[in-house]
Amino acid sequence: MSQRSSTRLLVPPLPHTLSPAQQDRRQRIITASLALLRHQDHTQIQMRDVAIEAEVAIGTVYRYFQSKDHLFAEALALWARDLRRSVERRPLRGATNASRLSDVLQRSMRAFQAWPQLAKVVMMLEASDDTFAREIFTRNSAANLAVYAEALRDLPADVVVEVVRVAAAVFDLQLRRWAVGVQSIAEAYDRIERASRLILEFSDAGAATPAGVATPAGAAKTAGAAKTAGAAKATGPARNGRKPTGGSDARTS
Amino acid sequence: MSQRSSTRLLVPPLPHTLSPAQQDRRQRIITASLALLRHQDHTQIQMRDVAIEAEVAIGTVYRYFQSKDHLFAEALALWARDLRRSVERRPLRGATNASRLSDVLQRSMRAFQAWPQLAKVVMMLEASDDTFAREIFTRNSAANLAVYAEALRDLPADVVVEVVRVAAAVFDLQLRRWAVGVQSIAEAYDRIERASRLILEFSDAGAATPAGVATPAGAAKTAGAAKTAGAAKATGPARNGRKPTGGSDARTS
DNA sequence: GAGGAGATGAGAACGTGATCTAGTATTGTG
DNA sequence: CACAATACTAGATCACGTTCTCATCTCCTC
Known part of the structure; x- marks a missing residue:
């Protein structure tokens, strides 16, 4: 406070x-x-x-x-709601779970790339003590998980839950490292792709994944993928009108 | 500032x-x-x-x-250095990469459980603009990666790098969710174990892993494991005197 | 030992998030 | 319409991180 x-x-x-x-x-x-x-x-x-x-x-x-934090939590939420509409107009790209997950994460990253000040707001909100700000931020995070889950197909529900949690953690960390200047935006994209592959390696083993975990060629390809990912961070309600997963987490606090 | x-x-x-x-x-x-x-x-x-x-x-x-942030970054670092000595006295537990990774992450979590105020300090430092605080915090984070890497065996170096990055991201997120009250400490332990298994599923497929990804029995076992994990967050230099990986990240800022 | 440079102490002052105060405007009720 | 309740305005005030000021102390050099 x-x-x-x-x-x-x-x-x-x-x-x-x-x-x-x-x-x-x-x-x-x-x-x-x-x-x-x-x-x-x-x-x-x-x-x-x-x-x-x-x-x-x-x-x-x-x-x-209640506070400056609260105000900027609402500002971030407004931005996120507006962006939902644009991300709904672009289907996720990729033949595998890993590539689709990477796609949605990189779209989110790209939205922040266009407005870096919002990344700093996320950092602030992650550390905020203000309960009003926290509620709004938590709802947003839960909506993110729902959107990430849509990239995953043919997986048991419990596995999907786990994967999107790990993916969200990776995204948060990469966003932070970029926002504070510890790494470049290109590195952030690269790491998102690598982590997506690692997390989903068990599920995509049968799919035609041409690159391994750590090939320099893969890194170059990642930069290209970042260029073509045009939509923003998808933070809104699931496209099928499903309730955001994890929404109950905010209610328990 | x-x-x-x-x-x-x-x-x-x-x-x-x-x-x-x-x-x-x-x-x-x-x-x-x-x-x-x-x-x-x-x-x-x-x-x-x-x-x-x-x-x-x-x-x-x-x-x-330079600032209050800088002071508490040094305070956290002092605590972490003291704790290195105690974690060096306890070898990691587990027959698989996933279980050993889960062990070291849960030990770290347990150290924060014993001193929750430090978790809030980590949150603050993650969002800090103070460059002096940031340098110290970044060095700490790099040292964490080195310690996590020691839990992994028989993996290519580039895969190890990727795994520990994802693991660190998961740990950060779980620590934060617990610190702000969105989840219980038991949930944090549980999620660490689940994520460790997910991340390393590809490498531990041949090992004797008795539990699946999402069994309730596994959750109960996790709570027990937390009880026996007595050491603190291992944040110091690698045991073999190796340089911390990722240390160069801080130098580039 | 004398003098100068640097460091430290005690406390005032500054800046911004946040709260309070007194006056004015708007809304709701009879 | 009159009056009471509520909301908004403009600006003063408070609190704490941070910086500044002046006096005193410590250390170093000649």
Whole structure:
């Protein structure tokens, strides 16, 4: 949390309980934060900046959002919802589970590549203590798992669950390493492909996988694949209208 | 970083360039932060508290450490170095790569279980912008990879690299989910075991692995394994004196 | 021993997330 | 329409990481 121990008694209202004018005001604040995020990291955006951009008082920002973390969690969620529509227009590529999994992960990575400031927001939210921010972030993460699962076919449900968990872990780590500058975006793509193959090696053994785990030629091919992966991070509801898996995780906290 | 844009010209000196009195003072600050971390989260520890505990002025704390993040990165590193000695006294358990990998990961998890505040420190450091903190944290992460690699036998070097990267990603995610309360410690152990088996399924197919990927009995066994895993997170130099793998990653930033 | 350079101490000051205050505007109810 | 309740505004204030200031101490050199 922040510098002043929390004594505020009024919690942010649930969005659906707001009047139309309030919903508009709340949304304006979120879009203002995204607009500012286009030009600078969240660490450089002050809440007073957001208030000015949204044309509300600073107290109004805190009326709707518990904290800066909470606000940026909603901003990330808004971005993710918008991106769902675009990713639904592009079917996953690949003849094997590994290649399709790699494809969806690399699309997600590519979306962040286009807006690196959001990667830093993810980092922040992963470490956030704010319970409102955490809820929103957890829902997003669960939606990610559902989308990753759609890349997998002909596997038992329990195996799918495990695979997408490992895949999500890999993605998080690669995103982080890129976001903090420890590795290049090309390396991130490469590692995603390699890990996808490793994780699903048992399931794709019978498929026509031309490259092994660690061939230099494979690395070059990966860079090419990254170029052709055009969609964004798929974080929305499953395409069949299924509930996001893991959604109950957020409810237990 | 923090509330005041950084204008300080004097960077923290490298520890080995300090006089004996200064090294003692610096170390006192680090141990003071660890002592305070025994009773509260790092978010509740103020730098003035650390200064008082270490019996130095607040300016002296900032003489040796760039930021609060930097200080707690060194505190974590000190803890990790101490724990190397204890993990070196216990050979890894298991007849297969998956079981040995699971063992070392679960030992690491157990060390955090004994001191949960440190898990929150890891979360913070993963998102930290402070370059000094980042360097120390990156070195630690690289040392982790080296230790995980020692659990793997009879695998090509490039496969080992890939496996330990995925394993580290899984560990990070499980640690985080437990630290923020999204899952229990038992679940974290369980997921570590499952992921280890999944990742290494291709290599352990010929070994005598009695449990499948998702048996309830396996889950119960995992809890037992956690009880017997007594050592801490092995983060130090490789036992054979080998250089930590991935160490060059930190040098490139 | 004297003097200078560097380090440390004590505490003030700065900056930004977050909370509070007093006045004004809007909405809901009788 | 009048009044009460609620919401918003503008800006002051608080808290803690961080930086700065001035006085004092320690160490080194001549």
